[in-house]
Amino acid sequence: MRRRWAITVVAATFLAAIATAVSGVALNVATGGDAAWFPTMEDHPLRWLAASATAVAVAGVLVWWAQQGYEQSLVTSVPAxxxxxxxxxxxxxxxxxxxxxxxxxxxxxxxxxxxxxxxxxxxxxxxxxxxxxxxxxxxxxxxxxxxxxxxxxxxxxxxxxxxxxxxxxxxxxxxxxxxxxxxxxxxxxxxxxxxxxxxxxxxxxxxxxxxxxxxxxxxxxxxxxxxxxxxxxxxxxxxxxDQMSPEQARRVLTADLPGPLPNPVIDRFLVETGNWPLLLRLVNKILLDQARSRPDLAAVAQDLLARLRRDGALEVDELSGASSQTLDVNDPEQREKAVRATIEASTGLLSEGEHRRFAQLAIFAEDESVPVRLVAALWEASEIDTAAWCARLADLALVTLSPADGGRISLHDVIRDYLAKTLTHAARLHRRLLDAVHTGPWWELPDTERYLRDHLIEHLLAAGRRDEAEALALDLRWILTRLEDAGPAAPAADLAPFDSPRATRLKHLLAQADHLLGPAQPAHACADILLDRVANDRDWGGPAKRIIAARTTPRLVSTWPLPDLPSSRLLRTLAGHDHFASALAVTPDGDTVVAADHISVLTWDAATGRLRTKVDGGGTVQALAPDGATFVARSLFGTVTLRSTLTGRQLARIGRRLWRLNEVAIAPDNSWLATLTFHRFVRIWDTTTGRQRSSLGNLFSIRHLAVSPDSTRIATFGSGYAVQLWDAATGRRILGIPTPSQFITTVAITPDGSGLATGDIDGTVHIRDTATGRVRATGPRHEGWIDQIAVSGDGAWIATAGHDRTIRVWNLADVRRGTVLHGHLRNVRVVALAPDGSWLVSGSEDATIRVWDNRTRTDRVPTSSGTPVAAMALAANGTCLVIARSDYGVRFLDPRTGGETAAISRKSPAVAAAPNGDWVAIADGSDVLLWDVGADKPRARLHSHREDYARPPGRPPVVHRASIRAVAVSPDGAWIAIADDHVVTVHKVSTGLEQCHFALVGRLHALKFAPDGSWLATAADNGTIRTWDTRSGLQRTRVRSRARHLSAFTTTPDGDLLLIAGRFGGVFATGVADKRIGKELTGHPDQPSAMAVTPDGRWVAGCSASGAVWIWDFHRGPVVAMTRVDGNLIACAWSPDGRHLYAGGSSGPYRFEFRDRPA
CATH class of the missing domain: 3.40.50.300 (P-loop containing nucleotide triphosphate hydrolases)
Incomplete structure (x- = not known):
């Protein structure tokens, strides 16, 4: 049918086009033109004009008719x-x-x-x-x-x-x-x-x-x-x-009525209902029900209207002062009057028993879908009778009834509020419901009981069972159930009503681990992650360890103290962003944290850490307003715009084009902003009109800008020996404050405008008087330069973010009242204080945003063996674990206890261990140092000198020295491979002599020996794997994997397969000999940064830059266990028995036990 109508539309359109063309020619001839090719038309132009005009009209009607038929055919195709x-x-x-x-x-x-x-x-x-x-x-x-x-x-x-x-x-x-x-x-x-x-x-x-x-x-x-x-x-x-228009409301009110209603009655109904769809539909249903027994519809409407006016509208008139005041549906007090009257008119059709049961539904949570079986338990009735009564309520539009899960009802929140005010003995009803459904431990509720799990604590509290509710909320078994069911927000909500010391501590632990508890595969891994963190707590460690021991699912359990346990001052780490923050702000009410990361702007709830909004920056985000309300973005074409942080909507366009923009500062009152260009021009722009207000001219030494809290002054600073203060309205220079340092990295002005805080490149903070330039106070010094200074809204506290990975917070009145906050893994770039100074938020180059408590003065940092790991190696017999620190030094650890056994002062990017653990190879510049573990002294030094084998004949060899990138030891310990950016050399360990060398193609990612040492595999970043004969140095095979950008590489213990992971692809097993791509490993949460296979070849471990660690079943495919740590991971290795997994990353080394492995 639809096809035929489409053909009809095309044909009618074609005929209309022909008729229009003929009519146009006829009109041309009739007005003096000629058409020699159409003599008949030249002889009778008026006849042709009349006929063609008629044809155009007919064709137009035909097109309209065809279009209507086609659209009707489309409508009939919509499922009923x-x-x-x-x-x-x-x-x-x-x-x-x-x-x-x-x-x-x-x-x-x-x-x-x-x-x-x-x-x-x-x-x-x-x-x-x-x-x-x-x-x-x-x-x-x-x-x-x-x-x-x-x-x-x-x-x-x-x-x-x-x-x-x-x-x-x-x-x-x-x-x-x-x-x-x-x-x-x-x-x-x-x-x-x-x-x-x-x-x-x-x-x-x-x-x-x-x-x-x-x-x-x-x-x-x-x-x-x-x-x-x-x-x-x-x-x-x-x-x-939202609210309907009067015409729309009129049509809903009168839908399906057996007769018309007088217009005055309709108008009064619209006034009483406030054009609110729910009320209109309820009134319509009441009229329909009443009309079945009372044929005089107008009289029924008059009676109903009189009841509405008597019980609700008169009071609204008295409050508003107008007899026909339209109800504001956004005002609960006004809306409640009409709702109560409307609901009572509808409930008047219920019997006394039905009305009593209906009122009891108010004990259920609002805006929830409640299973009919729970309603039956409350009503102490059979599910058949309950379903029939619920259908009766649905017919009266008092509830919504759906057939899902054996039947569910939804009660409108406004109706629920009305019923709750009329309900008596609510606590007894809550107890009745709980007693009816309590058949065992609450944490064993089936997955189908979603409503009970979500609102059990509420019902226990409403039933007067506070002790039972608190005991349940503090039970780790219940917390794990809620965590797996609905994420970390669910147990946090359950704990919220309780403030005992144990509850407060558990809430703190849960908030600190919140960013690690995202979706996981398998699902039970979330519980394993939380237990692993809680097990290290002195208060909750005992219960957590008992639950860990009793669990039977495959899992990874840390056996060393976690090196990434947070400071006691850390409240939470915010999640939801992908890049490090370039700007931070806290709203004036302290309710919201705002962050910009150059390409987007995000907001979080400060109390819960929940991500509220994330908007695209519309270009490169240049600046964030101090109150977090707006931000400035610059497009690729130089267009600078002011935008809303909540919606991303453009509020103003600043100037025409601003190329090579260095910095932007927004006034706290959002009335103007200042721009600093590459040419050192500072301009002041009006944010309402986008036009320039004033300029400060060409200031050669200026690198940065800062604005006073009252938006009246702007500070310029950079490479000179002074900070200049300017009047923002006129652009006039007010004062030059000399500084002892030539390079000022950041400036902040105190809220009262009397103090100027400057951060020097040497890490020192000075507070100067803005009138005299005299130093008032000097704050604690960072061990690197300072990136940002923040001052609290009350002017009492100052926080500084430094390149020593710390935040320092101190009191302006007493510098001694200060603390150092540890926890970031890289330089801290931005910081912002809450208006009252009770908490602060910081952003670091480690791509984390952390919220800290500033009310307590002690910072309890857990002691652990954690140091940033750049490389890691484990001896094949499991007797020696060596790690190279990313900052400086090589450490030897006991693989069982994690204790340090020795250390070397060397900065090394690569390490490898002999199979028997007697010695280790340490990359030391352009050489490799063989270190005797037992004697704790050097054993030999291998040089990476190589010849330029592309030299012309007769020329002397050119000797190169390059830094070592990778080291590998053969499984029998006889050979060692050394690689720089260009060449791999294979040496005999016993003599140190070079056996062979070969050139690299592409940037090297990893080296791996065959189990028998006969070949060496080199993996390049471009995904190409080559195997080389270790005797001759000749290439054996070349494998071009699917991973165009290699992220991890290893081999199976038998040497038959290569496991290759790409940054933008999956993980594939590829044959060494036949180069065929075999199975793909799936289900991992992120692209691996390292992989390792157990000696028996059954389990494959992966770790990632996001801190995830997981275990694949290599034969069956799925991920069977997973955990997360705080920080990135770059290496992993299995113990000889395949029971323990070692991992290392930015926070330090980890040791996990793989428990309850599947058969």
């Missing part, structure tokens, strides 16, 4: 379950924005529908999505390629994967795959969408970011999302569905 209900009215304002975005937004598009009021019986998000689904323009654009996916709160993990698999089956059955991993399924869906035509994916009832991320936008696909969380669609086109 996705069509709007008959009573639904159109919302043109909201629809226009959505349809326009879907049709004309360039590239992949997400359109999100949000609503201010959610729930039963009203005009909601799903209804608007159905209207869009059936819109003719949307149907013309996407045709039958519109796919509807309904999610919901409980669709997580496995259920989410099934949704993706079902969608792929709808789109292209031939490419359907039974994935079980969410990430793999999402990637496959993106591939299917990218290869296909234009499509629209409708995602209904999205709750969580991972649900949205599972359905990516790719290719020519667009995405329509319905959600109650606006932040989920901040990067799309959000459309808010």
């Amino acid at each position: 379950t996705q069509r709007p209900e008959p009573w639904v009215v159109d919302r043109p304002r909201e629809m226009a924005g959505i349809v326009r975005a879907l049709r004309f937004q360039p590239g992949a598009t997400t359109v999100g529908i949000t609503t201010a009021v959610h729930g039963a019986g009203g005009f909601g998000k799903t209804t608007v999505a159905r209207l869009v689904r059936a819109h003719p323009r949307v149907l013309r654009r996407f045709g039958r390629r519109i796919h509807w996916v309904t999610l919901g709160r409980d669709v997580r993990r496995g259920a989410l994967v099934e949704k993706v698999n079902d969608l792929v089956r709808q789109i292209d059955p031939a490419r359907a795959q039974p994935f079980t991993d969410v990430r793999q399924a999402a990637d496959h869906l993106a591939s299917v969408l990218a290869d296909g035509p234009r499509r629209l994916i409708v995602l209904d009832d999205v709750w969580f970011p991972d649900q949205l991320a599972t359905f990516p936008v790719a290719g020519r696909c667009a995405r329509l999302v319905t959600t109650r969380n606006p932040s989920l669609v901040e990067h799309g086109v959000p459309v808010k569905v």
